[in-house]
Amino acid sequence: MVSGIAYAQQYKSHKVAKGENVYRIAKRYNTTPEAIYKINPTAKDGISEGEILAVPVLGNQEYKIHVVEKGDTVYSLSKKYNISVETIYLLNPEADKGINLGQILNVGKMEEKEVAAVDVNKEKGKDAVLDSLKIAPKEQEIIRYITHKVKKKETLYGIAKNYKITVEDIKKNNKRLYSEQIRKKDKLRIPVFANDPVGNETSKVLTDSRLSTTTRYTVKPKDTKYSIARRHGVTINELEQLNPNMSSGFPVGMQITVPTSVFVSLKDAVQPGFELYQVKPKETIFRILRRTGISSDSLFKMNPYLREGLKAGMVITIPKDTISISKGLSKEKYVDLGKNLYNFTPKKVAVMLPFSLDTLNFEARKQTESYLKSKQSLRIALDLYSGVLIAIDSAKTRGITTELTVFDTHRNNNREHIKNLIHENDFENTDAIIGPLYQSNAEIVASELKKYNTPVFSPASRKESKLHDNFFQTRPTNKILQDKIISFVEKDSISKNIVIIVQKGGKYEEVKKKLIAKFPNAKIAKIEEGNYLYEVRLNKALDKNKPNWIFLESNDVAMISNVIPLLNAKAESHKITLFTTDKNNAFDNDNIKNEHLSKLHMHYPSVDKEFDNKEIEEGEEIAPFVKRYKREYGSDPNKWAIRGFDIAYDILMRLGTADDLYKASFDGTTEYVENKFNYSKKLLGGYSNEAVYLIKFDDDLKLNIVE
Template sequence: MSNYAIGQQYKSHTVTKGENVYRIAKRYNTTPEAIYKINPTAKDGIKEGQILAIPVVDDQEYKTHVVEKDDTVYNLSKKYNTTPEVIYNLNPEAVNGINLGQVLRIGVIEKNIEENRDVEEQIQDGKSKVLDSLKVLPEEKKIVRYITHKVRRKETLYGIAGKYKITVEDIKKENKRLYSEQIKKKDKIRIPVFAKVETPVEVVKDSIVNRLSVTTTYIIKPKDTRYNIARRHGITIGELERLNPNIDPNLPIGTEIIVPTTVFIPVEETLESGFELYEVPAKETIFNICRTVQISSDSLVKLNPFLVEGLKEGMVITIPKKDTLALDIVAQGKYLTLEDKLYNFNLKKLAVMLPFTLDTLNVETRQQTTDYLKKKPSLRIALDLYSGILIAVDSARVKGITTELNVFDTKKNNNKDYITKLINENNFDEADAVIGPLFQNNLETVAEALNKYNTPVFSPASKRESSLYDNFFQTRPTSAVLQDKIIAFVEKDSIDKNIVIIVQQSPKYEAIKAKLKAKFPEAKIARIEEGNYLYEVHLNKVLDEKKPNWVFLESDDVAMISNVTPLLNAKAESHNITLFTTDKNTAFDDDSIKNEQLSKLHMHYPSLNKEYDKEEVEGEEKKSVSPFVKRYIKEYGVEPNNWAVRGFDITYDILMRLGTADDLYHSVSFEGVTEYEETKFNYTKKIIGGYYNNAAYLIKFDNDLKLTLVE
């Protein structure tokens, strides 16, 4: 098949039994992303006999092999009548070893071209061969000296070759044992230094044509970003930076960098229906762009993740077209079902670091254990999280994802020396992810120690972010994320509403008060007396009988909440009142605060958990039991609490992401939200620091004390 516009060529492929998109991409030297772009329905799975359109890269097809138990590169070379050198050249990542389930290219599928060409083409080929024979052959590279390189932890031949701007084959020729052995930490290998040849460097053009080799050079051009370069070469930003450890973050035009040779995907081909490209003019701002296309800054960054590095003149970004459904697509977000897209079945290595304090617990004495647990809330949380983690590991195993789980006791808060010793004595650099510790200070210690290995560290409980470490993943939506969730909800429907702000008198509430006033400049501020008391006469001044009154109540003072909510309920007899809060803290759960009053006011609040009545049949509540809950009850004999559910959701999401990507940094580039039992995840990179989860729920009290999921 051939197709349109830019002259892109396609061929058809009939899916055979056992194939998946990843393996097909390997065969045709393209990427799953390129195949999904042409065949959108393939994202939902493919089946035997289905016909897919495949982009033609170099008009070559490759034999592929799925690695089985006891396979080695040497054995496969014998089996397929080739050499280890060919397999390594076709699969540069294999220099680090091969893993069960990995798809390897083994060799080129030969084609009988002569039978399908006419005489004129053959004559033309003959002329070309004569001309080629008259060309001067390039001189063999001359070695002028050698460098001894000591292999460091996690280094690969691929990365070392990139560092010295040579190929893997150049290194192997001078270190013959590397044709059959893998490099190890502290190995010393010879690196050839070649004489400089005064020939122009061939620039890799921005096209979909591919040249097969281990690495090549690329010249930075105007409008390039790290994200675009990495995406169009089929690698992650982290991998690009590992190939170019000294890369200038400003990407000066004309700079030469190292990239793997793979499929180049023009930006136009990655656009979905309803979107278009926009070239950033001088003095443009993100605020102006968002106002013009009528989307939030978060949505714009989701469409263009590289914007976390800043907006620059000449950038080409993706924006929604006007008068299309694209705005709805951005606003609502897409939900990802990762279980349907698994392809990376390598063994996953997780480390769990929680404060079990087992050295001071006598588990043989039941009463002492019970008393100890009552006095140690951190231990109770740790045990609940861990119980959910175990169920997640077992659930992922059913999907084909096996996990090596290593558990470490962090003992107590502010335990830097002990945790540093733990890390130094164990192979944390080999972990795909670390879950924990529980306390922020210990989290910072772990993130700092593992940042040099780029090992992701997930915070399971703390609400605080890290502004220092790029490998820090904040799983709980922060207070700012929760605030923005409900403010955005009110903001998009605030026309003809009387916005009222009732805020506790306290320095800690000045920031949210200022934020609400900035978002709703026409809002009315209720006067609060000393002692955080609201008089009815002051409430009357800010309410409107003719308009719906949307009231923000911001407080953690039980006395103030128990004073304000009855007043609002009384006024609800004559006024249309809806209650909102950006923080439903524990004060709202106090016995003196009546849920009946919150229900009557239809109070809306943001939540990190899916707190709602999940199923109702014929007016009678019916509790739906998920497979996780069933498995948990079977394993432990009780229903899981919020911390157990949280442990499951975080861990299962990590394992599913690892099963559908090269690593966790690759997985967070996927557009969309993942959701499990009571939590959803959508990780976004901060400009300075790590990743935060900007996915949250919006809950409201409905009639008859029923909780309803709004968003």
């Protein structure tokens, strides 16, 4: 019986080819690196060419893989491999956010072919592993599972004997036991086979005539409990009664019991004026609401089971012809989360910032005021906090209430104090944490709260966390900023003379290498010792017959004040446009004239819009925040207060459109007063905000957003 084999876990022997790694092998067999490591624990220390690995597979699944090259798109790959675009997204859900150079994609199943036999005698130490790869021509059908809690002094042999199965039967269904020993209180999945008399009693659980005759059903990709129950004319509760030990994981290939006398077509069950829609990978309730244009109340009335959660592959009912409203969201699409709020349960938010209350002497007022003025981190913390409070108040007017808890992290690298804060307080049900301010402290909090999967939003750090999946970096990294401006120039660089002027030494050598790699035909203006540019060196790099697009990379005020006037003098005659990947504080120095930057139409990437408060106040959409802030605090909000508002308000709006933040982090770009957010999950680590502004100086000294 083939269906029995489809569910029992099988393995393939894979001989490591040159240049392969565990991640690439996992993609080929549609599994995960973790699953391979469990069976091959030594692979964590690295794998070598010619080594044989045991790879877990379902059925005979093996996929073609493609390493993304320059110019590749999902559409071009679909044509190249003769598969649909939808298939690529189904096999690679992460491609929904775009594909990147070097990324490994599944591009269709391998054609079935005979696998050459492995000579086990030639592979010392692999006999036991290869024995487990041998698939019996016929296996017993598993109809359900029993959970066994390991008692003191129990052995695998004794447990197997008790259930009248083999040790290998237990290991196959608890794969960690291939590399680990059982321990007291372990929970093991014990298979019940079709020839076991216990299994035959399942169909007698219910006396309903609809369920009197049953058959076996194999779970298919995209199946859900709801879709199976609906198609067979039973409720989810009745389906669970028919299958009391149904695995919570609901894996593809699992055998379950269903009625044979009733089968209702999903299409036949749909009322006139409605249609069925299959939920796509990573799709959220908010996205469906936006695509259909219906209210959350209407969606839940049509599909009451959605309150239990949305899953990819689920088939739901929607009004006919509404899904055509939108083809989907792209990274450049701005969304208004406030239009689709449906989750109005109170949100639990914690703020962790360095208020340094332990160092303040509140009885000595002058001393305290002096300290507040001199302590930059404290000023930033207070400004961020003031913005957060306005955001909470603003969200309340939209029906989102917040239970706010505030913690003082004191100072940077304060591991013991932060650990004590976490251990002494309950964070298990916290929806989000804003802070800490310093990267080192934020890493500690993310690490300590990883067990609860609590999202930690770093408000200021430029550095990604490659360790923690619950880390949200709200500030785009320097790399993201660089890539933004370089990509903009690259799109229109063919007819331009690209000139690179880069400060000597340190980090700027890396920037220079990156620019040269992207623009191999660019001219390099030689910088003298002391970071000085002679006019004759500049003249050699410029071209009178082409527009000159110039990258200036420096944080040296003396160098910038030397280069900018030289460029300004030739701005019109040589059609010069200025670019920089990092508009740092040196460009704001009084020695650098904004009139020159305006004449050179300088372009630069920015985390925020950088508009002054007068310009903000003129904008209808953002004036309410500024007015509210002035009313509360008697002054204009600075960039940190605005940042605190934007981060907190975005978090609360996302929580209002989803069950948790992980389900609401991929719904396009959101924008508020001065900041925008588009979070992307990294392969290693947490989420990074990739939303960046591209700003340029116009002729009238005004700053305009290019992208």
